[in-house]
Amino acid sequence: MTSNPIGNREVGRPLDRVDAHLKVTGQARYTAEMPVPHVTHGVLVRSTIARGRITHINTEEVARYPGVLAILTHENAPRMKQPDEFDPSKSEPSAAPTTLVALNTDEVFWHGQPVAVVVAETLDQAQEAAALLQISYEPGAPGRLSLHEEKPRAFVPKKVMGEKPEVKKGDAEAALAAAPYKVDCIYTTPPYNHNPIEAHNTLAYWEGDHLTVYDSSQYITGGQKMLAEMFHLPKGNVRVISAFVGGAFGSKGRAWPHVALTAAAAKVVGRPVKIDLPRKDMFYMVGGRTPSEQRVALGADATGQLTALIHTGITASSTKNTFPEHFSFPARHLYACPNLLIQQQLVRLDMVPNTFMRAPGDALGMNTLEAAMDELAYVLHMDPVELRLRNDTATDPTERVPFSSRHLKECFELGAEKFGWQQRNPEPRSMRDGEWLVGWGTASAYYPANKRQSEVKLMLQADGTVVVQCGTHEMGNGTSTIMTQYVAEQLGLSVQQVRFEYGDTRLPKASGSYGSTTTATVGAALAEACATLKRQLLKLARKDHASPLCYATSAKVDARDGGLFLKAEPTKGESYVTLLTRLGRNSLEVSGQTPSGWYDKLTQAAYSFQSFGAHFCAVRVHQDTGEVQVTRWVGVYDCGRILNTKTANSQFLGSITMGIGMALWENTAWDQRDGRIPNASLSEYHVPAAAGLPHIEAYALDIPDPHMALGAHGAGEIAMTGAAAAVANAVYHATGKRIRDLPITPDKLL
Ligand code: MOS
Numbered sequence: 001m002t003s004n005p006i007g008n009r010e011v012g013r014p015l016d017r018v019d020a021h022l023k024v025t026g027q028a029r030y031t032a033e034m035p036v037p038h039v040t041h042g043v044l045v046r047s048t049i050a051r052g053r054i055t056h057i058n059t060e061e062v063a064r065y066p067g068v069l070a071i072l073t074h075e076n077a078p079r080m081k082q083p084d085e086f087d088p089s090k091s092e093p094s095a096a097p098t099t100l101v102a103l104n105t106d107e108v109f110w111h112g113q114p115v116a117v118v119v120a121e122t123l124d125q126a127q128e129a130a131a132l133l134q135i136s137y138e139p140g141a142p143g144r145l146s147l148h149e150e151k152p153r154a155f156v157p158k159k160v161m162g163e164k165p166e167v168k169k170g171d172a173e174a175a176l177a178a179a180p181y182k183v184d185c186i187y188t189t190p191p192y193n194h195n196p197i198e199a200h201n202t203l204a205y206w207e208g209d210h211l212t213v214y215d216s217s218q219y220i221t222g223g224q225k226m227l228a229e230m231f232h233l234p235k236g237n238v239r240v241i242s243a244f245v246g247g248a249f250g251s252k253g254r255a256w257p258h259v260a261l262t263a264a265a266a267k268v269v270g271r272p273v274k275i276d277l278p279r280k281d282m283f284y285m286v287g288g289r290t291p292s293e294q295r296v297a298l299g300a301d302a303t304g305q306l307t308a309l310i311h312t313g314i315t316a317s318s319t320k321n322t323f324p325e326h327f328s329f330p331a332r333h334l335y336a337c338p339n340l341l342i343q344q345q346l347v348r349l350d351m352v353p354n355t356f357m358r359a360p361g362d363a364l365g366m367n368t369l370e371a372a373m374d375e376l377a378y379v380l381h382m383d384p385v386e387l388r389l390r391n392d393t394a395t396d397p398t399e400r401v402p403f404s405s406r407h408l409k410e411c412f413e414l415g416a417e418k419f420g421w422q423q424r425n426p427e428p429r430s431m432r433d434g435e436w437l438v439g440w441g442t443a444s445a446y447y448p449a450n451k452r453q454s455e456v457k458l459m460l461q462a463d464g465t466v467v468v469q470c471g472t473h474e475m476g477n478g479t480s481t482i483m484t485q486y487v488a489e490q491l492g493l494s495v496q497q498v499r500f501e502y503g504d505t506r507l508p509k510a511s512g513s514y515g516s517t518t519t520a521t522v523g524a525a526l527a528e529a530c531a532t533l534k535r536q537l538l539k540l541a542r543k544d545h546a547s548p549l550c551y552a553t554s555a556k557v558d559a560r561d562g563g564l565f566l567k568a569e570p571t572k573g574e575s576y577v578t579l580l581t582r583l584g585r586n587s588l589e590v591s592g593q594t595p596s597g598w599y600d601k602l603t604q605a606a607y608s609f610q611s612f613g614a615h616f617c618a619v620r621v622h623q624d625t626g627e628v629q630v631t632r633w634v635g636v637y638d639c640g641r642i643l644n645t646k647t648a649n650s651q652f653l654g655s656i657t658m659g660i661g662m663a664l665w666e667n668t669a670w671d672q673r674d675g676r677i678p679n680a681s682l683s684e685y686h687v688p689a690a691a692g693l694p695h696i697e698a699y700a701l702d703i704p705d706p707h708m709a710l711g712a713h714g715a716g717e718i719a720m721t722g723a724a725a726a727v728a729n730a731v732y733h734a735t736g737k738r739i740r741d742l743p744i745t746p747d748k749l750l
Contacts (some may be wrong), residue, residue, distance in 0.1 A: 010489035012702075014646035017481045018495065019244070019474065028244045031214045032201045032276045039203065040069055042265050042275040043126040044258060045116040045133050046284050047108045050143030050350040050675035054106045054115060056136040062118070065132065067125030069269045072117040077103035078264045080230040085321055086222065086254060089162030091453060094229060095222030095512070097254035097287060098353040100320040101230070102261055108137065109320050110351050111675030112284025114257050119265050119273055143350040145672045147291045147316050150347040154314050157324040157346045161361065165324065167332055167398055170339035172297075175308035179299025182308070183375040187296065187368040187740045191668040192289040192357060193680075195687050198246020199282050202262040205272035211263055212239045215255065218248040218473045219512030223255040224505045230260050242503040245475035249658070250356030251286050252475065253514040258285060283680035288668060289357040290315040290325045292364055296372035299339075304382050304390040306337040311369060314345045321353035322346075326361030330369055330446045330721065333610050336393035350675060356514055358658055359717035362447050363724070367662070367742065370443035370725030375738065378426075384442050384729070385412050385421060385614075396608035404607035405705035405713075407638040408444065411614035414699060415442075415636040419616035428736035436620035436629075439734025443722035445613030445637060449705065449713035451520040452511035453594050458487070458529045460537075460588045464562050464577040465497045472502045472510040472522050477716055478647030479518050485644060486523060486710070490530035491576075492559035508591065516611075516714025519643060521594050524709030529592025536590060537564060540583055541574065548572035549579075595709070607707050611718045613637035615656070615726035617694075621734045626746030628731060630660050633696040637718050641704035641711035652698035652719040659723020661688040667743050 022028040029035075047054075059071045083096035102114045116133055120126035144150055156165050176182055203214040211231065217223050220240040228235045245252060258275045266273040277285065294313030300306050311331040317323050324346040331342050357363075377384035392408050395401070416422065424440050425431065431438035457469040468487050474480045480500045488495045501507060511521055534554055541549035541564075549557065549564055549572075557564045557573070565573025580588065618632040633656055642648045665686035669679045679685045698719065704711025724742060731749070732738050739748050 010485040010495060011643050012645065013485065015481060015485055015495060015644055017478060017647065018484050019480055030198055030244045030246055031203055031216045032274065034203055034214050036203060036205065036272045039272040039274050040119050040121060040269055041123040041126045042117050042119045042262060042273045043130040044114040044261065044275065044281060044285065045118065045130050045135070046112040046281065047115045048111065049108055049137050049139050050111040050145065052108050052140035053138045054108065054135060055138050057116060058134045062129050062132045065129040067121040068118060068129045069121065070119045070265065072103055072265055072268060073115065074103050074106045078267055080104055080260060080264065081232060083226045083229045089159065092225065093222060094226040095219045095253065095255040096226045097256055097355055098318070098320045100257070102257035110318060112352060114261060114285060117261050117265050119269050143675050144348065145350060145670060145675050147293060147314060147347055147349065150349060151314060154345040154347045157322065157344065160324045160328070160344050161326045165344045167340055167342040172308045172310050172339040172341035175339035176297050176299040176310060179307050180302060181376065181379050182297065182299045183372055183379055184297035185372055185375060185740055187294050187371060189292045189364060189367060189742045191291045191670065192662065192666050193283050193668045193685060194249060194251035194286055194288050194357060195282065195682065195685065196247030196249060199277045199279060200252065200256055200258065200286055201274070201276035202259045203272060203274040204263040204266040206266055209233060210237045213263060214241050215259060216245050216252055217242040217255070218245065218252040218475050218514060220471060220473065220503065220505050221509055222512055223259060226255050227260065227263060231263065240505045242473055245473060248475035249358040250360055250514060253512045254355050256286050279682055280680045283668065283677050284352060287353045287355040289364065290354040292327060294327060294368045296368050298372055298376045300376060300380060304380050304387045306335055306391050308339045309335065309337040310341045311365065312341065312343045314347055316347050316349045316351065316354065318351050318353040319348050323354055325354065325364055327365035329361050330365045332398040333396055333608060334444060334446045335391040336397055340397065358655065359447055359720035362721045366446060366721040367724045370722045371728050371740070374441070374729040374732065383426065385416055388412060388444055399608045401606060401608050404609045404707035405640060405703065406610065406612060407701050407703055408612040410701055411612055411636040411638050415614040415616050415634050418697065418699070419634040421616060428733055433620060435623050437623055437734040438618065438620050439730040439732065440616070440618050441726045441728070441730025441733055443615045443726035443729060445615060445718050445722040447516060447611045447718040447721050449520070449609040449611050449640065449708065450515055450517050451524060451594060452517045453596060454510040454521045454525045455508035455591060455593045456522065456525040456529050457508050457589060457591045458533050460533060460576055460580065462577065462580050462586050464575060465499065466491060466493060468498060468500045468526070469507045470502055470510050470522055471505055471507040472518055473513040474502055475513060477513065477518065477651065478644060479513065479522065481647055482519060482643040483522055483526060487526055487530060490559060491533065493562055497562070516716040516718065519712050519714050520708055520710065523712060524594045525592045527709055528595065529590055532590040532592060533588065534559060534564065536588060537579060541579060544582065547574060549574055603707055609708065611637065611639040611713045613718050615722055617726045617730050619727060619730040619734055621731060621749060626749035628664055628744060630694045630727060632694050635719055636699045636701065638701045638703065639715050639718050640708055640713040642700045642702045643712055648700055648715040649698055651715045653696050655717060655719035656696050656698065656723050657688045657693060659720050660693065660727060662742065663724035663727035664743050
């Protein structure tokens with residue numbers, strides 16, 4: 001707050017969500033609820049083999065079924081251009097998750113690949129007809145379905161999220177061999193599927209060669225780009241709208257095959273088509289987090305100082321995408337160590353293309369790095385908090401520049417105090433509560449603080465209110481609320497006087513809402529726009545010598561109470577309404593964008609921008625059944641200045657919850673014979689539910705980053721990293737059993 005001396009204090013306040021009322025009263029319309037007249041319903045049909053070719057589909061028979069309007073297959077679907085796959089090193093990548101153009105080939109690349117779309121008047125008719133479709137296949141070679149078995153064919157990818165796949169500093173293997181204290185372990189993680197409560201869904205219609213698409217998306221510009229490419233249209237002919245989104249944790253940053261297929265189907269039937277994926281299709285057609293096998297080896301001297309840090313491993317992509325999930329990134333930035341060996345390898349599996357899932361890369365790597373740190377603490381007989389603080393560093397070990405802002409130590413200190421960590425007896429199996437073994441665990445959190453590019457528009461209206469426009473998204477993360485607060489504060493308005501419009505490609509262009517970048521990205525653009533608006537108002541005021549603002553400069557005025565006032569003489573000033581009325585203007589419009597000039601590039605190069613945190617949790621493990629319950633959680637996070645303590649807290653709670661799910665329950669159980677997913681439902685794929693969760697206390701340090709616009713990092717993903725490790729470490733403390741294979745199910749503890 002101290003970094004912002006202007007106007008009323010909106011920023012930082014726990015303001016209720018500006019869209020809360022619409023949502024709880026059912027007025028908020030999500031994609032599948034859009035009242036588009038004459039809408040028809042599409043149902044996808046999934047392949048039942050993992051690899052092979054389609055030989056026959058009984059379309060003629062099923063086409064006669066009542067209500068059926070069209071059956072699209074590889075034989076008759078519109079031909080679409082193969083899109084560029086999402087590429088994180090591009091400033092504006094396409095949202096295509098895969099190079100596969102569904103229904104443009106008879107080949108099958110994964111079990112569950114869409115192979116037909118049935119469009120009918122009603123959803124029931126479409127579902128019934130889809131069930132009647134009989135598809136014959138010529139099976140291909142046996143599916144590649146096991147990461148473990150494909151290991152001999154692992155390769156080092158060219159890039160990992162646009163970065164080098166390897167980092168070598170010193171001689172880590174030699175340092176490990178020489179280290180008096182060490183651990184060297186293999187950890188495995190299963191594939192995880194996305195389960196936002198709102199499934200992916202799309203509604204599309206054509207007007208001539210103009211395509212309009214409602215899409216449950218966290219990256220509308222990427223969707224627009226992909227559709228324009230696939231349908232050979234200028235980008236301006238494609239409009240993507242994403243009004244309200246019922247949760248998006250990475251998967252909605254990609255336009256999965258159903259998006260283009262909805263547009264293709266709408267073209268064929270000449271009417272609007274809606275495809276709303278059933279939960280089962282979510283498992284088969286929307287990619288999730290890769291399985292992984294990782295090695296973490298740590299060497300230390302007697303003081304606990306790391307002398308060797310090795311983090312290597314293998315993740316998987318499909319045969320139709322390339323996304324080597326960057327599990328190795330945390331090890332590049334988290335701890336001081338003179339000898340680093342970091343390397344990623346990739347295998348290809350016959351699976352749905354993998355993708356981002358909350359804290360992609362970093363959550364995956366922190367599961368293992370932070371479990372290994374706990375193992376090392378036991379080897380050293382050192383407190384695990386102390387071990388982490390011994391290896392704290394002011395200089396990024398890989399980039400070799402200072403951190404823009406790093407308060408890992410304060411996170412551990414505050415967290416340990418709130419949790420009562422000092423009371424802990426480090427001995428495993430030393431605490432008990434009747435039939436339950438009790439354990440306490442800790443882990444660091446780490447996530448990069450990046451920003452991307454966005455444009456915004458501000459329109460000051462004659463009535464003194466402001467309309468803010470930006471093609472960003474509100475997926476439950478609170479963007480519309482915090483940006484409203486920020487603009488209100490900057491312009492001295494109440495939040496009711498600011499309207500934030502988003503989720504439409506007709507608005508100024510924004511980057512995707514992923515990577516915890518939205519706050520810093522859109523915020524920086526708004527900072528520029530607000531400053532420009534104030535400057536322009538002063539320029540206009542100058543035309544009138546009677547105006548009290550006539551000779552004022554921006555530095556000499558405050559925006560407050562709906563106008564600009566002299567700082568030196570607070571009674572002198574003018575309201576926006578007076579100013580605009582006198583000038584005879586209906587509105588004043590300015591734009592802004594995220595800075596990307598030389599100064600910004602210099603700053604980006606001069607510092608390492610990262611967020612940090614500390615988790616503390618208590619678990620109890622039943623001595624006879626192996627059931628694990630997380631009973632208490634304290635997390636402290638260092639992600640810059642907090643714009644709204646309530647929405648930020650929600651992000652922390654959500655992340656920790658997902659971390660607990662990752663540790664204990666979630667697991668996509670591919671059948672390794674044919675790629676079928678036997679637990680493709682919410683009844684068998686266990687996501688966390690309130691009854692299984694502890695009381696969670698989350699705190700933000702709220703220390704502004706002096707080198708970041710608004711002083712704010714994102715808050716959406718930091719608490720997801722290391723959370724599963726904290727659980728695993730607590731389970732070890734409770735039971736003396738080190739489970740290196742997630743999730744930690746009871747069978748592994750018995
Ligand atoms: Mo996040 S996985 O970048 O939505």
